[in-house]
Amino acid sequence: MTPHAPHAPYADPAAGAAVKAADRAHVFHSWSAQGLIDPLAVAGAEGAYFWDYDGNRYLDFTSGLVYTNIGYQHPTVVAAIQEQAGKLATFAPAFAIEARSEAARLIAERTPGDLDKIFFTNGGAEAVENAIRMARLHTGRPKVLSAYRSYHGATSTAINLTGDPRRWPSDNGSAGVVHFWAPFLYRSPFYAETEAEECARALQHLEDTIAFEGPAAVAAIILETVPGTAGIMTPPPGYLAGVREICDRYGIVFVLDEVMAGFGRTGAWFAADHFDVVPDLLTFAKGVNSGYVPLGGVAISAEIAATFETRPYPGGLTYSGHPLACAAAVATIGVMEDEKVVENAARIGETVLGPGLRELAERHPSVGEVRGLGAFWALELVRNRETREPLVPYNASGEANAPMAAFGAAAKKRGLWPFINMNRTHAVPACNVTEAEAKEGLAALDIALAVADEHTV
Incomplete structure (x- = not known):
């Protein structure tokens, strides 16, 4: 299993500012309009978590780009x-x-x-x-x-x-x-x-x-x-x-x-x-x-x-x-x-993530469908459950994407780094995520989904 949840080290905003400045001066980021992005400066990572130079720690529900199956720094x-x-x-x-x-x-x-x-x-x-x-x-x-x-x-x-x-x-x-x-x-x-x-x-x-x-x-x-x-x-x-x-x-x-x-x-x-x-x-x-x-x-x-x-x-x-x-x-x-990581992913999906996400769907009108298996889940977010109209239009950007941006900001405020694509959020933590970490993520999603609910009709 992943190590005990690490605490972010002491903050060092000056170091973070230097990392950000060098990034903005020289790094050309993929899939991005370069002048419109504000990448987070990451100071470190361990297990299912990473943290920034301001001392903020995040539970990573993206597994990087869905690849850190055994977590960070094993x-x-x-x-x-x-x-x-x-x-x-x-x-x-x-x-x-x-x-x-x-x-x-x-x-x-x-x-x-x-x-x-x-x-x-x-x-x-x-x-x-x-x-x-x-x-x-x-x-x-x-x-x-x-x-x-x-x-x-x-x-x-x-x-x-x-x-x-x-x-x-x-x-x-x-x-x-x-x-x-x-x-x-x-x-x-x-x-x-x-x-x-x-x-x-x-x-x-x-x-x-x-x-x-x-x-x-x-x-x-x-x-x-x-x-x-x-x-x-x-x-x-x-x-x-x-x-x-x-x-x-x-x-x-x-x-x-x-x-x-x-x-x-x-x-x-x-x-x-x-x-x-x-x-x-x-x-x-x-x-x-x-x-x-x-x-x-x-x-x-x-x-x-x-x-x-x-x-x-x-x-x-x-x-x-x-x-x-x-x-x-x-x-x-x-x-x-x-460490039976494959078996853990199956168990967490069956006993924690699947039931937990479905329970969230029952309480949040913004959730149209829950689907997935293992450590691989998606929530389809909608404006209207009856019509299944997506929470934001297909391939939305700018103001049209504001509801998903608000959802993402709410998740990050609660210490959860969410995977967001169009009108969906995916729950894709490390495959060796613990039950406690998965429940921590579900609790943060619960609060963030309340923000998405504000955009339903």
Whole structure:
């Protein structure tokens, strides 16, 4: 479990001001209008908490960007990185080194089915890029199908696969990507009233999309097993199995993106384990080593690996399987096993987060739906429960986003750092969060939701 909640050290506002000044002078931040942001200067972090230079401590209900699955500064992983740095800090990817080999072995042991070959990248977007390249080369086909309400990364192919507004400025329309609607009963595009209807109609829609795009032109279908940033929409029973059957029938490569959902986040090593489905390719990153050193990768089926047995795979990265990152992965997987982190995520989701969030929904009219599993939950915030009108418009900014901004400010005032995306807040703490920490977060959410309630009708 995480260490006892640390106290923020003594305040040092002058040091914080210097950090902020250097940031504002020289750091170019992602996804931001540079002159409109005010990044918090962080002084330190431990377990499920971080703190600023003014002595304010926050319970992190974002896990960074949903990657610190074992929390911050776990001493075992920090020591492993230090030890690896003293032994072999870096080495080129064409060689066999102990940390890389062991990390690949441990990951392959936990991936579903025969996904026993591991191609290492530096993060999730590069994992998606290479998975799609493998699928296209394996099939000799150009097109890839991906869902609206998805996020697959910000590199060239990955951003075109993405199904949310972050794609729009970079959507060049020439990447061979076709989007379709995946199931989401609360906001069903299929006018379904039950999960069974949503599943059946979503699968029919996917079949129709393939038919009109030309089955012989489709290389791959990529799905987040449980979509993350887009809203944590757990697929209905039978959906992923249905997609697997469609892929088998048309010779399409099935890619599951587990960059966010993998490595314990859903209360299983991989979210695919909940659905008894084995993809042809599985992408991972984030939780593989809790982001202590950047690492991602693709787990590859035997059939696709065989394609490149005598044919060179035309892709690679200078830092593929970096020793420090791989050592961190080995240590992280060991910690997750020894401390039963995956089991803790499942238990906390079932006994604390799930029931607690549903209880909040009963009392707060701003909560339209609660959904999730493990340490992976979303609250859909609405202006009106009957009409399901979102609390703020789709992709809102500025004044239109004021209700969510007010909610976020209220949470931070109570010492909770919330995950906010559009009209949702996600409860995604470290997978080794304690029961007391989870309840602390729920109590802060309770107060912040009262602010959101003020904007309901």
